[in-house]
Amino acid sequence: MDFDEYRxxxxxxxxxxxxxxxxxxxxxxxxxxxxxxxxxxxxNAIVRDVPASPSDDLTGPFAGVPFLIKDLAQDxxxxxxxxxSRALKSLIAPEHATVVQRWIDAGLVxxxxxxxxxxxxxxxxxxxxxxxxxxxxxxxxxxxGSSGGSAAAVAAGxxxxxxxxxxxxxxxxxxxxxxxxxxxxxxxxxxSGPAVGESMHGAAVQGVVSRTVRDTAAMLDVLSGGEPWGPxxxxxxxxxxxxxxxxxxGKLRIGLRVPSAIxxxxxxxxxxxxxxxxxxxxxxxHHVEELPQAPFDDAALARDFLLTWFVYSAWELAxxxxxxxxxxxxxxxxxxxxxxxxxxxxSVDYLDAVQRRQEHTRRLSTFFESYDLLxxxxxxTLPPRIGEFDLPVALQRGADVLIKTRTAxxxxxxxxxxxxxxxxxxxxxxxxxxxxxxxxxxxxxxHWTAEGLPLGxxxxxPLAGESLLLKLAAQLEQAMPWAGRFAPV
Numbered sequence: 046m047d048f049d050e051y052r053x054x055x056x057x058x059x060x061x062x063x064x065x066x067x068x069x070x071x072x073x074x075x076x077x078x079x080x081x082x083x084x085x086x087x088x089n090a091i092v093r094d095v096p097a098s099p100s101d102d103l104t105g106p107f108a109g110v111p112f113l114i115k116d117l118a119q120d121x122x123x124x125x126x127x128x129x130s131r132a133l134k135s136l137i138a139p140e141h142a143t144v145v146q147r148w149i150d151a152g153l154v155x156x157x158x159x160x161x162x163x164x165x166x167x168x169x170x171x172x173x174x175x176x177x178x179x180x181x182x183x184x185x186x187x188x189x190g191s192s193g194g195s196a197a198a199v200a201a202g203x204x205x206x207x208x209x210x211x212x213x214x215x216x217x218x219x220x221x222x223x224x225x226x227x228x229x230x231x232x233x234x235x236x237s238g239p240a241v242g243e244s245m246h247g248a249a250v251q252g253v254v255s256r257t258v259r260d261t262a263a264m265l266d267v268l269s270g271g272e273p274w275g276p277x278x279x280x281x282x283x284x285x286x287x288x289x290x291x292x293x294x295g296k297l298r299i300g301l302r303v304p305s306a307i308x309x310x311x312x313x314x315x316x317x318x319x320x321x322x323x324x325x326x327x328x329x330x331h332h333v334e335e336l337p338q339a340p341f342d343d344a345a346l347a348r349d350f351l352l353t354w355f356v357y358s359a360w361e362l363a364x365x366x367x368x369x370x371x372x373x374x375x376x377x378x379x380x381x382x383x384x385x386x387x388x389x390x391x392s393v394d395y396l397d398a399v400q401r402r403q404e405h406t407r408r409l410s411t412f413f414e415s416y417d418l419l420x421x422x423x424x425x426t427l428p429p430r431i432g433e434f435d436l437p438v439a440l441q442r443g444a445d446v447l448i449k450t451r452t453a454x455x456x457x458x459x460x461x462x463x464x465x466x467x468x469x470x471x472x473x474x475x476x477x478x479x480x481x482x483x484x485x486x487x488x489x490x491x492h493w494t495a496e497g498l499p500l501g502x503x504x505x506x507p508l509a510g511e512s513l514l515l516k517l518a519a520q521l522e523q524a525m526p527w528a529g530r531f532a533p534v
Contacts, residue, residue: 046068046072046073046076047076048076048079048080048202051073051076051077051080051202052202052531054205055205055206055255055256055257055259055260055528056107056110056112056204056205056206056255056260056263056264057107057257057259057260057263059073059109059110059205060106060107060108060109060110060152063103063108063109063110064108068109069099069101069109070099070100070101070103070108070109070110070154071098071099073109073110073111073154074097074099074111074154074156076111077111077156077203077204078111078156080201080202080203081157081198081203084181084201084202084203084534085198085203087179087184087534088178088179088180088181088184088188088197088198088201088534089160089175089176089177089178089179089194089197090113090159090160090178090188090193090194090195090197090198090201090203091113091157091158091159091160091194091198091203092116092127092157092158092159092160092175092194093116093124093125093127093157093158094156094157095114095121095124095155095156095157095158096156097154097155097156099154103152103154104152105150105151105152105153105267106151106152106263106266106267107148107151107152107153107263107264107267108151108152109152109154110152110153110154110204110205110206111153111154111156111203111204112148112153112154112155112156112204112206112207112208113155113156113157113158113159113194113195113198113203113204113207113208114145114148114155114157114158114159114207114208115158115159115161115192115194115195115207115208115209115210116128116129116158116159116160116161116194117129117161117164117165117191117210118142118165118210118237118244118249118251119142119144119145119158119208119210119251120138120140120141120142120145120240121138121141121142121145121155121158122138122139122140122141123137123138124137124138124158125137125138126138126158127174127175128161128163128164128165128361128365129160129161129162129163129164129165129170129172129174129175129191130163130164130172130174130365130375130376130377130380131173131174131371131375131376132365132366132369132371132375132376133365133368133369134174136368136369140239142238142239142240143236143237143238143239143272144208144235144236144251144268145208147236147267147268148208148267148268151267157198159178159192159194159195159197159198159207159208160172160175160178160193160194160197161190161191161192161193161194162190162191162193163376163377163379163380164358164361164362164380165190165191165210165212165215166191166354166358166379166380166383167190167191167379167434167469168189168190168191168213168214168215168218168469168470168472168473169187169189169190169193169429169434170187170188170189170190170191170192170193170194170197170219171187171190171431171432171434172377173377177431177432178190178193178194178197179197179431180197180200180222180223180428180532181197181200181201181223181532181533181534182200182223182224182428182497182498182499182532182533182534183428183496183497183498184534185430185431186222186427186428186429186430186431186498187222187428187429187430187431187433188200188219188222188223188428189218189219189220189221189222189223189424189428190215190218190219191210191212191215191219192207192208192209192210192211192215192216192219192254193219193222195207195208195209195219195253195254196209196219196220196222196223196225196227196254197219197223199223199225199254199255199256200223200224200225200532200534201532201534202531202532205255205256205257205260206253206254206255206256206260206261206264207253207254207255208251208253209227209251209252209253209254210249210250210251210252211227211229211249211250211252211476211480212244212245212248212249212250212354212480213248213350213354213476213477213480214229214473214475214476214477214480215249216228216229216252216253216254216488217229217423217476217486217487217488217501217503218423218424218473218476218488219254220254220423220488220490220501221423221424221488221490221499221500221501221502221503222424222428222499223254223499223532224490224493224499224501224527224530224532225254225255225256225488225490226254226255226256226257226258226260226261226487226488226489226490226518227252227254227261227487227488227501228252228253228261228265228485228486228487228488228511228514228515228518229250229252229476229479229480229485229486229487230250230251230252230265230268230269230485230511231250231483231484231485231508231509231510231511232247232248232250232483232484233247233271233275233276233277233279233483234250234265234269234279234281234485234511235250235251235252235265235268235269236251236268236270236271236272236275237249237250237251237275238272238274238275239272239274242274242275242276243275243276243277245353245354245357245480246353246399246402247276247483248353248480248481248483249480251268252264252265252268253268256527256528257522257528258290258515258518258519258522259287259290259519261487261515261518262285262286262287262289262290262515262519263286263287265286265511265515266285266286266287269281269286280509282509282511282512284512286511286512286515289512289515289516289519290515290516290519291519292516292519293516294513294516294517294520296330296331296332297326297331297332297417297418297513297517298331298332298334298415298416298417299326299331299332299333299334299416299417299418299419299420299504300334300335300336300340300412300415300416300418300419300420301319301323301333301334301335301336301420301421302335302336302338302339302340302419302420302421303315303316303319303421303422305339305343305425305474305475306339306342306343306344306347306474307343307344307347307425307470307471307474308425308426308471308472308474311422311425311426312425312426312427314427314492314494314498314500315422315424315425315426315500316422317492317500318422318423318491318492318500318501318502319420319421319422319502321491321492321525322420322489322491322492322502322521322525323420325491325521325524325525326420326521328524329520329521329524333420334416340408340409340411340412340419341405341408341409341412341478342404342405342408343474343478345401345405346405346477346478346481347470347474347477348398349398349401349402349405349481350477350480350481351470352390352394352395352398353395353398353399354383355383355384355386355387355390356387356390356395357387358380358383358384358387359383359384359385359386359387359388360387361384362376362380362381362384363384373448378436378441378444378445378448379436381444381448382444382448385447385448402481402482405478405481405482406481406482406483409478409482409484409505410507413507417506417507417513418504418505418506418510418513418514418517419504419505420502420503420504421475421502421503421505422475422500422501422502422503423473423475423476423488423500423501423502423503424472424473424475424500424501425471425472425473425474425475426471426472427494427498427500428498429472433468434468434469475503476503478505479505483508484505484506484507484508484510485505485506485509485510485511485514486503486504486505486506486514487503487504487506487514487515487518488501488502488503489501489502489503489504489518489521489522489527490527490530491521491525491527493530497533504517504518
């Protein structure tokens with residue numbers, strides 16, 4: 046199969062070609078690998094090869110389809126999971142992650158692992174150990190993060206769909222940056238094991254980035270459900286998620302909000318993306334209403350999100366040191382800064398932030414008493430340029446001194462923290478809400494700028510709202526087609 050034909054298919058249609066004996070899994074893998082060889086040197090999406098030799102007797106809904114997994118929390122037995130860190134670059138995973146095993150059981154042919162920032166802790170993908178991933182729509186820009194490598198690979202046509210996960214927007218941010226569909230399932234719907242029961246108190250979940258809604262839906266069918274060592278028996282809908290594609294979502298009432306406390310003046314293209322979506326929704330018969338203020342305290346939510354993230358970073362760094370014997374020099378400066386702030390946080394302050402999640406959840410639940418969905422931009426700005434969020438040299442030197450003198454806890458009283466907050470959340474102030482509250486959310490690629498950069502919109506749903514999100518997403522996919530738009534790389 047040549048690349049032009051290959052790229053015209055999503056994962057669902059490639060699987061049908063294999064099932065109908067029109068193409069073999071080996072042919073599809075060869076095409077994907079040729080495309081990777083041609084474009085990966087430009088986008089740096091794939092950082093590790095996975096041995097793959099597909100047979101003709103593969104079974105499952107995606108039998109024979111080439112696939113990539115993220116090099117973070119998607120362990121492949123016998124290979125390292127670096128989590129974007131020098132310290133973990135050679136640490137071998139003893140067993141498959143549950144999601145990886147489910148992808149294998151679905152017949153997918155995994156042949157590589159994708160780039161991610163260190164510990165997935167940023168909305169950009171620029172790890173020192175692998176180098177930055179680049180956006181296929183503009184190689185000078187980031188594909189977002191932390192599933193940036195997966196998104197770049199899909200946008201560049203290497204695979205139609207790739208593994209991703211999301212602890213603060215890490216599926217939706219790169220999906221929006223690269224013109225893809227990105228669904229963050231609700232808390233507990235997809236498994237995190239067997240290494241952990243749930244990650245970040247359930248804020249982090251597993252999923253994919255894809256080009257089409259039907260691939261996202263069918264992949265959710267593959268991934269959904271509990272595991273023996275997990276903390277939940279998740280409630281599953283009576284219908285499959287794939288069956289939601291094409292089903293009528295009904296007439297919905299949708300609340301719209303663009304400004305945020307973190308970024309009160311988003312880029313004009315963020316407004317344009319939401320306005321175009323609102324017009325399409327109205328044409329489809331839905332009621333869209335602009336909200337005079339956010340239906341939750343977004344400034345407080347951001348503070349709580351970052352506080353818990355910094356503490357979690359401190360634990361991740363300590364765990365990596367325990368497993369590998371690594372020292373501070375094996376981690377990036379920004380990771381050391383976040384970990385230092387986390388260690389300086391009292392246990393009471395940490396628990397306060399965790400307990401306040403219920404306040405944020407109740408406020409959002411009150412909003413859903415009057416509305417079916419919340420609509421926001423996915424990004425407040427255009428995807429940033431590579432290196433745009435690097436700390437200024439003077440702050441780098443100051444941080445290095447504090448880290449080396451073991452006084453890094455003082456960093457929380459410096460401009461460094463404000464700088465990290467403004468830069469790392471200022472362009473993505475919308476996505477953390479769904480993680481903190483455990484609600485499902487989806488980013489859809491409905492808008493491109495005049496310069497050809499994608500910019501998505503996000504819908505947040507109430508508990509068990511995945512089916513509704515997929516029904517509406519499929520409806521918008523028909524009204525505002527995007528799957529036929531290909532990145533120029």
